[in-house]
Amino acid sequence: MPNTEPYKGPDSLANYNYAEFTAENFEPLMRFEQGPPPGSLLRDFSFISLDSGESVSMQEICRRHPLSVFEFGSVT
Amino acid sequence: MNEVAGRFAEREVGSYFIYTNEAHPGELIPHHTCLAQKLAQARMMQERIGDTRPILVDTLEGDCHQYFGSMPNMTWILNRAGRPQYASDWTDSGSVANALEYYLGVAIQRRGGANVTGFNVRRLDYRARNRERFFEVLELGGRAAVEQFEAMFGPRWPEGDE
Numbered sequence: 001m002p003n004t005e006p007y008k009g010p011d012s013l014a015n016y017n018y019a020e021f022t023a024e025n026f027e028p029l030m031r032f033e034q035g036p037p038p039g040s041l042l043r044d045f046s047f048i049s050l051d052s053g054e055s056v057s058m059q060e061i062c063r064r065h066p067l068s069v070f071e072f073g074s075v076t
Numbered sequence: 077m078n079e080v081a082g083r084f085a086e087r088e089v090g091s092y093f094i095y096t097n098e099a100h101p102g103e104l105i106p107h108h109t110c111l112a113q114k115l116a117q118a119r120m121m122q123e124r125i126g127d128t129r130p131i132l133v134d135t136l137e138g139d140c141h142q143y144f145g146s147m148p149n150m151t152w153i154l155n156r157a158g159r160p161q162y163a164s165d166w167t168d169s170g171s172v173a174n175a176l177e178y179y180l181g182v183a184i185q186r187r188g189g190a191n192v193t194g195f196n197v198r199r200l201d202y203r204a205r206n207r208e209r210f211f212e213v214l215e216l217g218g219r220a221a222v223e224q225f226e227a228m229f230g231p232r233w234p235e236g237d238e
Binding site for chain 2: 013016017018019020021022023026029030031032033034035036037038039040041042043044045046047048049050051056058059061062063064065066067068069070071072073074075076
């Protein structure tokens with residue numbers, strides 16, 4: 001079942017980077033309903049650009065275009 | 077999603093891939109224990125899957141991913157002010173393209189002087205399932221990744237609910 005508890009901040013490193021795909025490890029991370037609401041003002045985040053190796057800000061990226069699409073995922 | 081990114085780039089839409097935790101770690105592509113490993117596995121994805129969008133690697137703790145709800149393959153569209161316009165708990169290129177067409181249309185209306193304001197919508201979109209492609213990607217992680225998935229959802233997935 002999806003976790004409906006209010007988001008309190010990043011989960012622990014080991015819980016987030018779980019070693020095995022099991023319901024116990026995976027389901028607590030399924031918190032889509034706790035994401036920011038449409039139109040809300042967000043906190044900023046930094047990423048490492050894979051191409052340049054430099055740190056980039058999400059808000060700075062957004063300012064480059066009227067709309068920016070962000071897909072989240074991994075190789076697995 | 078590469079095709080959608082290319083098509084809408086001409087209309088000033090930016091498209092990015094945020095690299096998260098491994099949803100289905102296995103013996104070949106394990107869970108992350110350091111940032112260097114996460115960067116290496118992001119590079120592996122770029123080479124093997126051929127993603128042409130800029131790849132942004134989140135922190136090892138997944139600060140951004142967790143803030144947005146930590147779903148394994150979600151998509152968010154943000155406007156220039158960095159405010160969310162669209163969020164989907166699973167990525168589907170058709171759904172994203174529909175949303176982009178809609179928001180670009182709103183921008184045209186505004187430029188034409190229309191007085192419009194936002195409101196919230198809840199809706200269910202539909203996507204095609206591709207079992208073969210899903211397991212092809214799952215197998216990249218290793219046999220353990222496949223076995224763990226089948227242990228949770230059964231070997232006949234996706235005949236039942238996902």
